[in-house]
Amino acid sequence: MLRLDQFSRPVRVAIRSLWVVGGLGLVGFTIGPIVGYGDAPPAGIEGPYTGLFLVPAALCIMRVVLVAQERVAWAAFAFGMLCWGAANAYYFGVVASLESAPYPSFSDALWLLAYASTFVGLLALMRARLQNFRLSMCIDAAVGGLAIAATGAAC
DSSP, X not given: OOOGGGSOHHHXXXXXXXXXXXXXXXXXXXXXHHHOOXXXXXTTOXXXXXXXXXXXXXXXXXXXXXXXXXXXXXXHHHHHHXXXXXXXXHHHHTGGGSSSOOSSOXXXXXXXXXXXXXXXXXXXXHHHHOSSOOHHXXXXXXXXXXXXXXXXXXX
């Protein structure tokens, strides 16, 4: 497990600042729908929402640069978050303003690329962290995933 005290003071400050910004953004975007926007979200919310994806991407990039272990996994996570943010930016900037939105659009491709990149990151983390990997673990994961999907479908 990484400890912050192994990094220099400016790096620690940057990491803590990103965590605070990300946490405040998450709280803000969670409270907004609970409190209620009325008929529609407020105008201009797309920019901060899209920018919020840069926070975890920046943290992942910092991890890639500062820590030698598991670089491939964290680079894949960073790429996935950047793709997701770019997809949102393209969607809100281009597709949402069109009368007839194209399907599939470039934003759809970026969203799918984000999923694929995150999957690659998860596989890389599993490969780095699991010493005694067995095929039965895949079956356990599939059963757990299907149980979660069934719960979601039932709601």
